[in-house]
Amino acid sequence: MSIYTTKYDIIVVGGGHAGSEAAAAAANLGAHTLLITMSLQNIAQMSCNPAMGGIAKGQIVREIDALGGYSGIVTDKTAIQFKMLNKSKGPAMWSPRAQSDRMRFAEEWRNTLEQIEKLDMFQDSVNGLLFDGNKIVGVKTALGIEIKAKTVIVTAGTFLNGLIHIGDKTFGGGRAGERASTGITEDLVEKGFESGRMKTGTPPRVDARSLDFSQMIEQPGDENPEKFSYLKEIKPLLEQRSCYMTYTSPEVHELLREGFDRSPMFNGRIKSTGPRYCPSVEDKVNRFASKDRHQIFVEPEGWNTTEIYVNGFSTSLPDDVQDRALRKCAGFENVKFLRYGYAIEYDYFPPTQLRHTLETKLIDNLYFAGQINGTTGYEEAASQGLMAGINAALKVQNKEPFILKRDEAYIGVLIDDLITKGTEEPYRMFTSRAEYRTLLRQDNADLRLTPKGFKLGLASQERLDRVLEKQEKTDLFVKFLKDTSVKTEEINPILEANGTAIIPQPMKLFKIAARPQINFDDLRNLEKISTFIKENNIDQEIIEQAEIHVKYSGYIAKEKNNADKLNRLENVKIPSDFDYEKLKSVSIEAKQKLTKIQPATIAQASRISGVSPSDVSVLLVYMGR
Known part of the structure; x- marks a missing residue:
């Protein structure tokens, strides 16, 4: 069988967290699937922190596991520390988090994918999409190979026209050491898609042998660690590695400020929006000028490596400024850098251009998942990949789509927020975004979702x-x-x-x-x-x-x-060709938003920013309700 002659059911573009879950779900549901990635050695690479879970994110990982995805299993198999966060609060706030062995995590994901019968993998860069009118029919690679497919899922992460910044140095790249992806954005814009730019960043990596941990505060894992996966054969950790905590200081802040005039964040070179809830260290120093110190979490990257992730010190400042400032943090006086921190700008597509299945409205059979939709975080990406993979497979098989409601899963909240509200900054999940968080606890994700996963054919x-x-x-x-x-x-x-x-x-x-x-x-x-x-x-x-x-x-x-x-309003469907211009007594803004987003139900319409309760009442009257 040759990729030149094979017409796949599904092609997944990108092998990150979204792409891996998408490819696995599609193939496990019986769709002949091809995963195309720039590097087979970097499948599901943890580009930023070596951890899964956290506030609300841990709930998402458990939901992925309950549905039959792999993120929880891979995390448990490669974890080096486990913590249940927020145990002092009510159970709706409890959130599991695990430190992972970065290299083993990617290795375990690749091993997992290689065991899936209907999944093929191919190393190349996709630099073009093939269309037949308003339908996707395949992709074109950097080698000039055209590969045909019934559906395509784009999970490009930060690679679409990625641009890396370190001080006044700028170069193309999707992440450190890997080239950017070009061509896809241009093809989509030509088809009428709206695109934008976002920014994220990552901190330096340093050598543990150069640090003095005696000056830091030890952060051990839980005494009785739990796990993410509900599978019985997956066991909790018997041994754990500690993380550590230290602080910046006024002296550190002053050294950082000396580099502000060379910072791409402050001199205008970076014009895109970064994550509000994970700011760079220079942004924290600038925005919270009255604070004398900020926390720095010192996180090991694995069992058998000296590499350390300096969480809390994300930066795009010049390398010499990073060097001088970090050395003034307690325990870092003799630090040896393995890699400097950097910022990265990349293309994304406002997610209001998608349906709740994550299929695009403009092009049939084309799906987006992950950071291309304006989200940030492995967990958010993986959950979108899972849902895109499921829905692409169901469409190929002429079956009903699979959509999770807001009271059924954090995944449902995430996708509904993206589709109905859009985002102009990297979207991160929080428990506060879920109005039914007492129902959507991490402990009951299996009770909520495994019967659905079983009915789909993913959960065993x-x-x-x-x-x-x-x-x-x-x-x-x-x-x-x-x-x-x-x-x-x-x-x-x-x-x-x-x-x-x-x-x-x-x-x-x-x-x-x-x-x-x-x-x-x-x-x-x-x-x-x-x-x-x-x-x-x-x-x-x-x-x-x-x-x-x-x-x-x-x-x-x-x-x-x-x-x-x-949910009674969720059952009131809106025809896909409904003409909102004919609505009387509805604001111009509401008509424009409704026409652009095309909500599938009255409930979805009610959650669109700019659509008032009175607008919904008028819509209900027109719907005969």
Whole structure:
């Protein structure tokens, strides 16, 4: 079989986090798929920090895993540290995060992809797209090879006309040591697409042997680390590597300021928008001039490497300024640089030009995923890749598209935000973006999404059986708590010890467990509970699920009710050819936004910036509602 004569079902352009998940999902759903990447050695390369997860991002990784994607599994297999963030807050805020071994992460992803039967891989650069009218029919590579396909997914990351900045030095590149990609933007703009420029950056990498860790604050992993994947055969870490923390200082800030006149951020050479929530160190010094210091996280890049990622020191300042300033941070006095930090500008396409399937509106069978859509972060990219791969495969197979709603997944929130609101700065997921975050917890992603993944054909029977068992045992435990009373002499000493009111008569365990001062560790030694746990083989995961249900059942029920109300509007479809100009009493801005974005439902229309509740009411009247 030759790529010259083969017509693929799907071609995926780019082998980063989005491309890897897209290719895997499409091929696992039975579509004959080709992944084209500039370097097969850099599959799913961690271009920036060597970590997966974090606030809201960890929820996304668990959702990918629950649906049958690979990001969680690869992370668990290559992790060097695990932390559950925000444990002092409510469970809606708990967010898993893992440090990864950068080289092993890329290796594991490549090994994973090579085991997928219907997936081919090819090393070359795509510098052109092939069209037949308003339909994509293939790609053209730097070698001049034309490869035909029914659908194409572009996951180009930061490579589209990428431009790297270090002080007054500027050169083309998609990331350090790799060339930029040209041709795709130009082909799309010629077809009528709107494009823009965004910026991101990365900090220096340094040699651990040149650092004095005794001057830093150690940041170990969790004492009892968890994992991302719900698969039983994937085990938590038995050994972990510590990270460390140090600080900048007024002296460091002064040295950084000396280079501001040579900074591309301040002298006008960089005109694009960078990530608001991950600013460069010079941006932090400039914007927060009253702060004497900023945190620097010292993160190892793997088990067997001396390379260190200097998190918090992202910069595009001149190399000599980076050198002088970093040496004034505690522990970095004798630092040896392996690579200087840099900023990178790249092309993106405003995501309002997409449907919720991530297919473009202008060109049939063409999908975008990842940073091309204006997002930042491995997790956001991977989730889009998964959804694009699923929907491209479903379209090839003439099946209904797969779309996640805002009350079903953070992935649904992410895509809906991009499509209905667009973004003019790199979009990063936060728990605050999800109005139903009590429903969208990291602990229940399998309960929410694995049945959907199984129905698609991505999640295995083993996964589904485990989810059903988890739900069954959780329900059984909650019923036991509702049905079982505890005597005063058994429980009052525990209540007193935890500073909560004693009870004058026997009370159901459910009411006791619902008290905020009481957790299940306080109750598990009660004979009735310990016996039930042993007899029914209840593990810690089930106990956690039951405790969350008991303590937050009121909040969960309220969010479910609100989501159900909104979902009634999700069921009111808007015809794709609806003429918004005929709407009376609707603002000009609303008509323009509705015409441009073409929402599929009334609920989506209501979330578009510039569309007011009164505009939605008029639209409902025209829809016969």
